[in-house]
Amino acid sequence: MPDLLELDNLRAGHGEAVVIPDLSLRLAEGEALAVLGRNGVGKTTLLDSIIGVTRRFGGTVRLAGRDVTRLSPEARAHAGIGWVPQERNIFRSLTVEENLTAIARPGKWTLARVYEMFPRLAERRSNMGNQLSGGEQQMLAVGRALMLNPRLLLLDEPTEGLAPIIIEQLLASIRRIIRDEGMATIIVEQHARKILKVTDRAVILDRGAIVHQAASAALLADPAPLEQHLGVIAKGAAA
Numbered sequence: 001m002p003d004l005l006e007l008d009n010l011r012a013g014h015g016e017a018v019v020i021p022d023l024s025l026r027l028a029e030g031e032a033l034a035v036l037g038r039n040g041v042g043k044t045t046l047l048d049s050i051i052g053v054t055r056r057f058g059g060t061v062r063l064a065g066r067d068v069t070r071l072s073p074e075a076r077a078h079a080g081i082g083w084v085p086q087e088r089n090i091f092r093s094l095t096v097e098e099n100l101t102a103i104a105r106p107g108k109w110t111l112a113r114v115y116e117m118f119p120r121l122a123e124r125r126s127n128m129g130n131q132l133s134g135g136e137q138q139m140l141a142v143g144r145a146l147m148l149n150p151r152l153l154l155l156d157e158p159t160e161g162l163a164p165i166i167i168e169q170l171l172a173s174i175r176r177i178i179r180d181e182g183m184a185t186i187i188v189e190q191h192a193r194k195i196l197k198v199t200d201r202a203v204i205l206d207r208g209a210i211v212h213q214a215a216s217a218a219l220l221a222d223p224a225p226l227e228q229h230l231g232v233i234a235k236g237a238a239a
């Protein structure tokens with residue numbers, strides 16, 4: 001059986017700029033991968049290339065053995081890639097419930113199950129998107145991606161800008177989505193040590209290349225590579 005996601009010799013960037021020169025990566029069914037690295041090394045560009053919103057110069061993207069390289073972002077979403085961009089992109093003039101049902105597709109993730117995962121969204125079901133706190137918006141963005149019933153979930157800095165207590169709540173939900181529901185997930189995250197407790201494996205990027213990869217548990221046990229490649233960021237996120 002092929003891996004769920006196979007990137008081979010991906011070369012991608014923006015305009016004329018090549019941000020990722022040549023990257024290959026595998027993700028198994030049900031596996032959770034953390035993508036770590038300093039600011040500007042290409043983490044977002046990597047996720048954006050999987051959903052197909054960057055310029056591709058070469059290489060292939062396969063989902064469950066199917067070549068999706070030339071598919072539009074919409075077609076890739078339809079093929080099973082759920083995407084929560086850094087800017088969240090919720091519909092601000094729709095209610096929470098309308099946001100969740102607007103682009104839903106049938107599968108095990110229903111409105112009831114998303115509300116069970118994020119009870120706060122159930123409480124706020126009639127509120128408009130623009131009335132939500134940052135944490136609620138992020139929960140809504142994740143819930144909306146789940147309603148697409150994806151095979152693969154991409155999360156770009158889900159905890160960015162959130163208060164510490166909300167970060168803990170959100171990470172607890174993400175852990176349940178991964179551990180209990182078996183969702184294959186790729187997460188870009190600045191809080192390295194926090195996310196390593198949730199993921200199976202991690203890659204560290206530098207200048208668009210994978211400079212280190214290891215099991216998350218190994219990086220937690222021996223954080224030298226984090227300090228080497230992330231420096232002050234890893235120390236700052238040690239709590």
Ligand SMILES: Nc1ncnc2c1ncn2[C@@H]1O[C@H](COP(=O)(O)OP(=O)(O)OP(=O)(O)O)[C@@H](O)[C@H]1O
Nearest residue numbers: 014015017019037038039040041042043044045046
């Ligand atoms: N839309 C864009 N157009 C042109 N250049 C871009 C665009 N988005 C990102 N870049 C450039 O690509 C490089 C990689 O950026 P990217 O956002 O992928 O890094 P990152 O590791 O996710 O950083 P951060 O942690 O700051 O989000 C940077 O030099 C950035 O300036």
